[in-house]
Amino acid sequence: MGLDRWHFLQNAQKIQGLVIDFESSTSTSDGQTTTTYAPIIEYTPPRLNSSIKFTDDLSSSSHSNSIGDKVPVLYLPDSPSEAIMDKGLLNWFGPGLLSFMGIIFTLISLSLIKRNKKLKKYEQAVELDF
Secondary structure, X not given: OHHHHHHHHHHOEEEEEEEEEEEEEEEEEOOEEEEEEXXXXXXXXXXXXXXEXXXXXXXXXXXXXXXXXXEEEEEEOOEEEEEEEXXXXXXXXXXXXXXXXXXXXXXXXXXXXXXXXXXXXXXXXXXXXX
């Protein structure tokens, strides 16, 4: 995922887009209903006669933009339908979160392996004493 995002950002072109609507998503957990909103953005790449609409991949519980706001868009010139709203460092939110979780689980696993090895050494030492 991180490699795909890096490749995308290396090849993407920047253009101005327009927030035209919001896509809402509702979920219920533990009896509480939460609604999140992702902006639907429209932009027209150079050398194309028609505009392209896409829903941004990051949603939030509040509207961070309003309909009619101009926003920066990153798109691939060879595949204009692949686009994201340019959010600076937040462009790395998904890959960064997964990487962080991977590092945490790796550290936990390594500590459990180390602990298990110490317990086995201790058990062997106890067995030799008898």
